Amino acid sequence: MKYILPKGFLASGVYCGIKTFKKDLALIYSRAGxxxxxxxTKNKIKAAPLVASKEILKRGKPIRAIIxxxxxxxxxxxxxxxxxxxRMINAVCGNLKLKFNNVLVSSTGIIGKRLxxxxxxxxxxKLVKLLSEKGLISAAKAIMTTDRKVKVAIERFNIGRKExxxxxxxxxxxxxxxxxxxxxxxxxxxxxxxKDALKLALxxxxxxxxxxxxxxxxxxxxxxxxxxxxxxxxxATIKKKTKEYKTFLKALExxxxxxxRSIIEDGEGATKFVTIYVxxxxxxxxxxxxxxxxxxxxxxxxxxxxxNPNWGRIAATVGSSGIPGIKPKxxxxxxxxxxxxxxxxxxxxxxxxxxxxxxxxxxxxxxNLNLGRKEAVIWTCDLSKKYVEINSHYMT
Amino acid sequence: MKYILPKGFLASGVYCGIKTFKKDLALIYSRAGxxxxxxxTKNKIKAAPLVASKEILKRGKPIRAIIxxxxxxxxxxxxxxxxxxxRMINAVCGNLKLKFNNVLVSSTGIIGKRLxxxxxxxxxxKLVKLLSEKGLISAAKAIMTTDRKVKVAIERFNIGRKExxxxxxxxxxxxxxxxxxxxxxxxxxxxxxxKDALKLALxxxxxxxxxxxxxxxxxxxxxxxxxxxxxxxxxATIKKKTKEYKTFLKALExxxxxxxRSIIEDGEGATKFVTIYVxxxxxxxxxxxxxxxxxxxxxxxxxxxxxNPNWGRIAATVGSSGIPGIKPKxxxxxxxxxxxxxxxxxxxxxxxxxxxxxxxxxxxxxxNLNLGRKEAVIWTCDLSKKYVEINSHYMT
Numbered sequence: 001m002k003y004i005l006p007k008g009f010l011a012s013g014v015y016c017g018i019k020t021f022k023k024d025l026a027l028i029y030s031r032a033g034x035x036x037x038x039x040x041t042k043n044k045i046k047a048a049p050l051v052a053s054k055e056i057l058k059r060g061k062p063i064r065a066i067i068x069x070x071x072x073x074x075x076x077x078x079x080x081x082x083x084x085x086x087r088m089i090n091a092v093c094g095n096l097k098l099k100f101n102n103v104l105v106s107s108t109g110i111i112g113k114r115l116x117x118x119x120x121x122x123x124x125x126k127l128v129k130l131l132s133e134k135g136l137i138s139a140a141k142a143i144m145t146t147d148r149k150v151k152v153a154i155e156r157f158n159i160g161r162k163e164x165x166x167x168x169x170x171x172x173x174x175x176x177x178x179x180x181x182x183x184x185x186x187x188x189x190x191x192x193x194x195k196d197a198l199k200l201a202l203x204x205x206x207x208x209x210x211x212x213x214x215x216x217x218x219x220x221x222x223x224x225x226x227x228x229x230x231x232x233x234x235x236a237t238i239k240k241k242t243k244e245y246k247t248f249l250k251a252l253e254x255x256x257x258x259x260x261r262s263i264i265e266d267g268e269g270a271t272k273f274v275t276i277y278v279x280x281x282x283x284x285x286x287x288x289x290x291x292x293x294x295x296x297x298x299x300x301x302x303x304x305x306x307x308n309p310n311w312g313r314i315a316a317t318v319g320s321s322g323i324p325g326i327k328p329k330x331x332x333x334x335x336x337x338x339x340x341x342x343x344x345x346x347x348x349x350x351x352x353x354x355x356x357x358x359x360x361x362x363x364x365x366x367x368n369l370n371l372g373r374k375e376a377v378i379w380t381c382d383l384s385k386k387y388v389e390i391n392s393h394y395m396t
Numbered sequence: 397m398k399y400i401l402p403k404g405f406l407a408s409g410v411y412c413g414i415k416t417f418k419k420d421l422a423l424i425y426s427r428a429g430x431x432x433x434x435x436x437t438k439n440k441i442k443a444a445p446l447v448a449s450k451e452i453l454k455r456g457k458p459i460r461a462i463i464x465x466x467x468x469x470x471x472x473x474x475x476x477x478x479x480x481x482x483r484m485i486n487a488v489c490g491n492l493k494l495k496f497n498n499v500l501v502s503s504t505g506i507i508g509k510r511l512x513x514x515x516x517x518x519x520x521x522k523l524v525k526l527l528s529e530k531g532l533i534s535a536a537k538a539i540m541t542t543d544r545k546v547k548v549a550i551e552r553f554n555i556g557r558k559e560x561x562x563x564x565x566x567x568x569x570x571x572x573x574x575x576x577x578x579x580x581x582x583x584x585x586x587x588x589x590x591k592d593a594l595k596l597a598l599x600x601x602x603x604x605x606x607x608x609x610x611x612x613x614x615x616x617x618x619x620x621x622x623x624x625x626x627x628x629x630x631x632a633t634i635k636k637k638t639k640e641y642k643t644f645l646k647a648l649e650x651x652x653x654x655x656x657r658s659i660i661e662d663g664e665g666a667t668k669f670v671t672i673y674v675x676x677x678x679x680x681x682x683x684x685x686x687x688x689x690x691x692x693x694x695x696x697x698x699x700x701x702x703x704n705p706n707w708g709r710i711a712a713t714v715g716s717s718g719i720p721g722i723k724p725k726x727x728x729x730x731x732x733x734x735x736x737x738x739x740x741x742x743x744x745x746x747x748x749x750x751x752x753x754x755x756x757x758x759x760x761x762x763x764n765l766n767l768g769r770k771e772a773v774i775w776t777c778d779l780s781k782k783y784v785e786i787n788s789h790y791m792t
Contacts, residue, residue: 044722045715076711076724078741111708112742298694298779299787306788312507315472319441326440328472345474346508383694385781391695392702 003136003152006165006190007232008032011135013142016123018071018109018116023142025120026068027127028186029096033062034228036104037199039206041223048074048081049105050222052089061101063228066186067092067124070143070171073222074107074115084115091124106224108171108184109145140169143184146390147171149266153258155251159244162235164191166251170259172266183210185225185259190233191248197240201249202227209256213264213379214295227252264379269386272304272358276378277366286323287369287376293321294365294378301383309357311340318367330370336363399532399548402561402586403628404428407531409538412519414467414505414512419538421516422464423523424582425492429458430624431591432500433598435606437619444470444477445501446618448485457497459624462582463488463520466539466567469618470503470511480511487520504567504580504618505541536565539580542786543567545662549654551647555640558631560587562647566655568662581606581621581655586629587644593636597645598623605652609660609775610691623648660775665782668700668754672774673762682719683765683772689717690761690774697779705753707736714763726766732759 005011008031016025038057040050057063067088074081089103107115130138140150151170156163172183193201206225238244265273276294281287294300297317303310311333318331333341335357338349363382401407404427412421434453436446453459463484470477485499503511526534536546547566552559568579589597602621634640661669672690677683690696693713699706707729714727729737731753734745759778 041716043712043715045711045724045727073708076708076737076741078739081741111711112737298783302784302787305784308789312469312472315441315507316439319439320437328441331441341472341508343474345472345477383784385784387694388698388701388779388781388784391698393704 003154003167004165005133005136005167006188006230008190008230009167009188010131010133011139012127012130012132013135013138013140014123014127014130016069017119018069023138024069024071025123025127026139026142027092027131028066028139028188028228029131030064030188030228030230032230032232033064033102034230035193035195035198036063037202037227039202039225043223045076047107047222048077049085049088049107050224052082052085053104053106053224056101056104059101061099063104064098064102065092065096066104066106066226068106068143068184068186069115069120070145071109072107072113072115073109073111075222076112077114080114084117087117088120091121095124095128104226106184106222108143108222136167136169143169143171145171146268147266149262151259151262151266153255155254157247157251159191159233159235159238159247162233164189164233164235164248166191166255168255168259170263172263183223183263185210185256187225187227187252187255189227189229190231191229191238192231192233192235193229193238193248194240197238197245198227198229200240201245201252204249205252205256208253209260212377213260214292261379264381267381268390269384269388270381271384272363272382273361274304274363274365274380274382276380277364277375279366279368279375280372281323281369281374281376282325282372284374284376287374288378289323290318290321290367290369291376291378293317294367295380298383301380304358304363305382305384307358309335309340309354311335311346314365314367315341325371326369327371332368332370334366336360399550399563400561401529401532401563402584402626404586404626405563405584406527406529407535408523408526408528409531409534409536410519410523410526412465413515414465419534420465420467421519421523422535422538423488423527424462424535424584424624425527426460426584426624426626428626428628429460429498430626431589431594432459433595433623435598435602435621439619441472443503443618444473445481445484445503446620448478448481449500449502449620449622452497452500455497457495459500460494460498461488461492462500462502462622464502464504464539464580464582465511465516466541467505468503468509468511469505469507471618472508473510476510480513483513484516487517491520491524500622502580502618502620504539532563532565539565539567541567542664543662545658547655547658547662549651551650553643553647555587555629555631555634555643558629560585560629560631560644562587562651564651564655566659568659579606579619579659581652583621583623583648583651585623585625586627587625587634588627588629588631589625589634589644590636593634593641594623594625596636597641597648600645601648601652604649605656608773609656610688657775660777663777664786665780665784666777667780668759668778669757670700670759670761670776670778672776673760673771675762675764675771676768677719677765677770677772678721678768680770680772683770684774685719686714686717686763686765687772687774689713690763691776694779697776700754700759701778701780703754705731705736705750707731707742710761710763711737721767722765723767728764728766730762732756
């Protein structure tokens, strides 16, 4: 029983007919009302279920369930989309005897096509019947789209003498850009935690995980991360700025980081896991700007794919990133720990060392700007022919 | 004799040993001293020849020649690079009896490798000997890197009763981003033109051509456009804000637009020529921001490649472009003239019409923001497996 859910949580996943013979409808349920926090896409074009869930979260009632479908984003669907999102919530309410404001809804998949809402409503009783303490993997499977791997993460730890569990699931392999939610992720915990502390913890954990990954620089219309806490672990309430908060945040970060990492590893067509460090910038925002420019450069990504240590493309990207005060002679570039650029020129490492670069599955690019003391880390993957193939034909 | 040079200009191209059995060294020469204007990369990391040429242009002496090599960018080459760029200039001076400040130098190709300067010096006498009025194509071939096609353009027109010619050559197929020079282009004219008018005309012509194209969003370290005017057409001097200036600018724009367009058509791995219109923005800069976001989205580019009219990805890109005031319900999206998105949702055109989208070689995306009256046009190409293949292995 490796992939357990926190106390009081149940989950399930079924096939309802949106995708072709693959699970496409998931349900998360808590026996007790949950405090909830959410982080959503900054894209100005937002999907109907996202707008509905945001509104419900704002109302602040205890959350008891989340219904999620894959294969259809219910986005750019106008008035019908809004109605369909509400019908999804109502289907759960009817079958679980909950009120409208206790249920969240989420969708992922093709944009601009109406949901087959009748099929979803028809499948909901079965979805409810299958709810189980062992349902995490099943639900995680049902939220996948172009994902090749199921993405789940669990942390167990103590607050005082009480054991607390955080379990999370995520989906996402394309349309990933480090500027917010970036995909779907639902995280559950049985911790007793103050609402402000819950919100802050989710925000902090997202910044150092989901917001620091990029696959192709595109930002989705449906990105959502929701954290539910039902309080059944019975620990003393976790409050902001305490030792217990730090313990909770650390565990939550482990979960979000593991999920974020699994998204990169599952990047569409990805063959390499790339970590980009930018050090000694004047401002944190400058460091992120440079790191993201490198992470989103098609030329850098294809050179990593070809195991071609083309540091010139990295130098060119740093130079054109638009941050102020760049001094070419101060820049140092390290590929897999080997210095290739310093003092304005190629350092000419030995051929033996140079041709080891980019050969492993995990690749590291480090850029020292030598302008200040701030730094940033971004994770990404390479750009392969497979990415082009997947995205030429997938009708998002 | 279709591809002629303006009066008094000669050009040549030879193989000097940088590339493998392909012309890699070009020379442009004018019998009379030229007024010159230049536009250069905004990348903070600049190649040595670019720095040298900028400096020489600033000194304002009449320009008589430009020497250009391909296959090696002479960039990130430290002190050696600066010396090698000067040695290229001096090789021309020695063979043509010119002074240092009469000659410009330019390089394109791999970053970070020293120039084989001895081979260049050795080939220069032959390069000079081959100078010819018919040398435009030969020189244009010698500046190519991953280009598949030679890029030249000619305009003939009258200023008063005198015939004036503008001839241009360009190279570029990758590392193209619409934020300046964007590639190498050398344009020659025999017009008599005031220096201020020459500078302004080059700037205006670049903005509406080279600065409005993008292949992969990467900005090169060597981008250069130089315009030389030797005055041998004997027309009355062209000054700013005159009818003659407009005639000259129009012809120059035809040349730069044709060259820019040929760069897109020759985009690495490109199979489609894409025009992106953004209309009714509040500010011109907003319109360009949206157009460039669409042009640089890997998801949009791969969907065009797959002839898959995935308007949802365009809507998502518009929504995340970061310009203020976007109203999803006001946005209209047209693909190849067919409205697919309006009033916040898919317009459901007939299947017949919908599946015609993106089938032709020339593709049009138009986005109406309905927020103001400003507009922008950007040209780009699709993203293919071939692009990944070329850039995985090419050592820039």
